[in-house]
Amino acid sequence: MSWLGLVGGVVLAWLAGEIFGQRGGGLAVLGGLVGVLLMRMQARLNALGEELRQLRLGQAPAATRPARAAMPEPEPEPAPAPPPRIETPPALPPRLPPEPAARAQPRLEPDEQSLAATSSLGRSLLAWFRGGNTIVRVAVLLLFIGVAFLLRYAAENALLPLAWRLAGTALAGLALTGLGLRLTPKRRGYGLSLQGAGVGISYLVLFAAFRLYGLVPAGLSFGLLAALAAITTVLALRQDALPLAALGFGGAFLAPVLTSTGQGSHVALFGYYLLLNLAIAWIARHKAWKLLNLEGFVFSFGIGGLWGLKAYQPELFWSTEPFLIAQFGLYLFIAVQYTQRVLQQNQDGEKTLALVDGGLLFGAPIVAFGLQAGMLRGQPLALAFSAASLAAIYLLLGHWLWRQAGQRLLILVEGMAALGLAFLALVMPLALDARWTSAAWALQGLGVLWIALRQGRWWAAVPGILLQLAAALSYWSSLGAQGMEGRWLFLNSAFLALALLVAAGLGSAALLRRPRPQAPAWLQPPLPEALMLGLALLQLWVGGLNELQAWDQHWLDGAALGAGWSALLALAAELRRPAWPTLRWPARIFMSLALLSSTLGLLDASNAASLWQRYSQGPGLPEAFALLTLGLWRLLRQRRAPLPEPWAQAAEHLLLAWYAMLQGGLWLYTAGAHLVARHEGWTPAAAILLPTLLGLALLARHQSQRWPMDVQGQVLRQGLLKPWMALLMLWVLAANLFSDASMAPLPTLPLLNPLDLAHGLVLIYALRLRQAGPGTGRAARVALLAGAGLAFWWLNSLLVRSLHHGLGTPMWLDGALGSAAVQTGLSLLWTLAALAAMLWATRRAAPALARPLWMAGAVLLGAVVLKLFLVDLSQLGSLARIVSFLAVGALMLVIGYVAPLPPEERTT
Structure with a gap:
């Protein structure tokens, strides 16, 4: 690998000189300094190596031997004891046996002697940096860069003719090669480095002579480069030098490129x-x-x-x-x-070889x-x-x-x-067709995965999984181009190909669900099993929806088809769950998708008429009944065999309960809106009737500790019953603001109309909820005050509705506050409410609540007095004004007599 680094450094230095000009000389200077430092390091390493060799041979290093050891020994004395002589210093380790004779022979350089190096690109590169002739390599590299800069300087300043410069450079390359051949038997690394430098300079000269200066024709240049490559390769083989071979063949492959004129064959x-x-x-x-x-x-x-x-x-x-x-x-x-x-x-049995x-x-x-x-x-x-x-x-x-x-x-x-x-x-x-191709890929991936797991070849499992992923991508990328029309439902090539993809995915998931002690962590369940199972079921869900959407039908909308298909998959997964526990998650997900799709179908209706049409002529009621039945069956099945992840079970209970409340409220609401001509009183009451009754049923089961409140009581109370109470409070606000409680075609009666009776149902629900779990602290006080405020709002609305039906006065949004009768009635109502509160405070209230309740009544009386002077006095006619003042005054006299301020509660 030494010559790769050499040639790369030469090219980089040459490019640096061409691009940066004189700055490139700075690179050479820096390289020289690095070379000096490396030479000093190399000298030190050589000295340490020599000392280590002497220690292994049982000798003291030359620098540490005693001075007397080199002097002639004196004549022995007659004493029988031999003269004292120190064989080895005390600090030296035990004497080691000499190395075998084979190791005393000249060795190859570290980057050339090891099979692990020649068979590994990374190890070859690492060995190049750690090799014993690193200093020579760096020195040759710097020398080569210096020669390149010298030639450039000579060319720029016309110091020598071009032919002389090229010839001199070529001779220098040949001289370096010859010197390297001569020194290789004694200093292999040194000699090979010089040979590589010489060959590199020769390549450079030939290329420059042809391409840059046009001194040599193309045919001759090609022949010379090929001959140089052949010579280099022969040298490499004779000397067992991989770097030279790489350099020679590199030049041989580049020769036709470097000498190309664009006209060759x-x-x-x-x-x-x-x-x-x-x-x-x-x-x-x-x-x-x-x-x-x-x-x-x-x-x-x-x-x-x-x-x-x-x-x-x-x-x-x-x-x-x-x-x-x-x-x-x-x-x-x-x-x-x-x-x-x-x-x-591989005689040494290295396990790390590639x-x-x-x-x-x-x-x-x-x-x-x-x-x-x-x-x-x-x-x-x-x-x-x-x-x-x-x-x-x-x-x-x-x-x-x-x-x-x-x-x-x-x-x-x-x-x-x-x-x-x-x-x-x-x-x-x-x-073949792309979809059937995808199916074949998936089945082949399943086969590869099966063989890999069976034979314990874990790496081979990756192609099997990737092949199925590629099959899925291929299938879905080709599906849109094929179209979805003109096919039998589920009996067509597209869905049958998809069925094979799904079968392969399910088979792969089944293979991956069993733990294998010898397999790596990434191949252990549940991750690979979940990946393949999720991929298969996702494709099945999407593919089934595509099939159903393409089905020519009129009475089923997309929401119903999505809900039905998701529910069918949830049923299938739930049936297989005992034998395959991981299917509990697909069952949950598909059930949630079914409920969500059905809910979106309800909310997508533009008005009550279209929603009623979905219930009466569409899939609304069968869909709701089927989903609620399936959901209850799944929850009861889980009760008999509880599953892990209690939070997921709680979420399933909440989701199904809210779906039941939504379906019940919307169905009865749309029925009232469609069947009753004037539905101001019927429809608001119908919207909360069934959900509130369901809530009361759950509260009764909570009291008797029956399913589902025995296992999910706290969850349902916090996630369903209390939030429903908050929605009922909002309903009280809205219903009394917008509805006049008309009972058409029947006459409207105060308190005995659907709207006011529904308020009674709300009151019963609130009391039962408080009994099931009375609140404490600030939240309880806030809830009590909110309930009292809503009750007062309902009383005022009851008065306005009664006057509207009896005297024809307007409702709230039609200008009720501008009516003298409404204002007088409100004044009297507020006074009576204050009387009731204060009377209750003095007669029936607990001592802790007596004074606060009486004070609330007093505040309400103050509001009445302000209303008399600020509103009634200025806006009402003479008769209405007189009635208001007289009635309120008389009532306040009664209050002062029958409901005096209760005594303050004393604590001991």
Whole structure:
């Protein structure tokens, strides 16, 4: 990998000089400084390496040996003890055995000796930076940049003739190459670096002589570049140097491009590339050089693809197709050889080696088929035959390799099987209808997933899932173009194809629902199971709605069809739920969609007449009855076998209860509006009758602790019964403001009309709700005051309605406050209300409420007095004014006598 970095640095430096001019020299200076620093670091590393080698051999480093060790030993004394001698310093580790003789031989550089490096692009790049000849590489790179700048300077200042400059540069390149060849046996890394520098300079000179200066004709330039590439490749093979081989073949592939005049033959170009790829295939028989394989693939198909975009014509098919087939076959052979060479050379049993060149194995067929598709544009049957041929090649070759090598080539065989299935899946979309193609893809995806899970090949599960996702996208993208008309309901090709997609999705979800201890976390339930189950049921729901919308019918609207289809799916999911617990979520979702669709159908009606038509002549009542029955059945079924997620069960109870209230209120309201000519009194009462009765029934069940209040009592009280009370309060405000309580065709009677009787029902509901759970604190006081205010509003409206029917006075919105009779009646009513409140406070109220209630009556009397002087005195006639003042005065006298201020409550 050293020469890749070298050539890349040269190109970048050259471009920097061309773009930035003199600033590019700063890059060279900076590079020089970095080189000096790296050289110092390298010297230090060499010294440390030498010390480590001596320690392993059991010797003290030269710098740490005692000075006396180098002096001659003195004559031995007669004493029997041998003279003292320090063999090793005390701090040294135990003596290690010497290294085997094989390791004492000159070794390859770290980026060239390891199979893990030559078979991995990432490791090759990392090894280049960590290699032992890094300083040489950087130095050569800086030298090369300096030469380029020197040549530029000479050209700009005309210091030397052009031919002399090029010749001198070429000689310098040859000299570097020769010096590298001479030094390689002794200093391999150093010598190879010099060879690479020399070859790079030679390529640069030849290219400049032809393209920039026009000194060499195209044919001669091509021949020289090809010869230089061949020489470089021979040098690389003789020296077992992958970087040199990559450099040589790179120059060989670029030679026709660099020397192209635009007039050449594509047959000659592709024939030349075929010869180069044959050479790479021959090398692949002996070396697992992944970089070289990838280089040849990129240049061959990349340059071929660029030529195709610019120059390909249909009449050139038969002169181009053989080369495409041959190149594809060569790189299929190279991919197989790579795996075999890796297995053969992997003597150390490294588990991290890439046993398959995935980029080449999967990239070659994809790129080749893409080029084939471009050449066969407008010929789907021919392209389908190409896909079938590729599928047969990969499946048959994978089968043959399995029989030859078995488990040793298992990963390669599995990759070929996946490619064979993928190309087999492409046959039908190219030859058949897109919808049936999608169905075939889905079934193939199910088969791939089943095989992957059965054999424990977890990575193979991903293509199976992705293939089904692609099938869904293909189906729905083609559906709109096919149209939906003129088909039998559910008995047509579109829905039958969809049924296969759904069946494949459900089958995949069933396979993925079982935990597998050896599988990775992303393949464990519930995530993959939920993905496939959701995809299948979503397609089924949408597809069924499309079918029903296209159905020629008149009495069923879209809302009813959506509600019915969703309810049917909810029923099916609920029936299968005990055996497949995950289906509880689809059952809930489909039931909610059914209720929502039905509700939207109700709210979509423009007026009461159209809503009544939906109930009387459309699907309104059967739809509501069916959904309520299904919902109650599901809730009772859950009561017998409780499900997890209690919050979801609570939501289901609330949703069904609100739906029942809405249906009951709207049905009776529209019936009153349609059946009664004047419905001012009937329809407001009808709107709250059935929902309020349902609420009272639930309150009774709450008191007796019966279902559903025994399990969801708190939820229903907070989420249904109390909110309904708030809606009833709003109804009291609106009904008394807009309705005159007419009972047509019957005569209207005060208190004995539907509207006032409905107020009695509201009062009963409020009292029962308070008994079921009396509030405390501020909320209770606010509710009490709001109830008292609404009661007072109802009394005033009752008076106005009674005067309207008895004396013909206007209603509220028609000018009731401008009537003398209404004003006098209001004054008397307010006074009587104050009398009742104050009398109750002195006779019946609890001591804690007596004084506040009496004070409220007193405030109301004050309001009456203000009204007499501000309104009645100025607006009423003489008789009405007299009646108001006299009546109010008399009543206040009575109040003062019968209801004096209660004593203040005392606490001890």
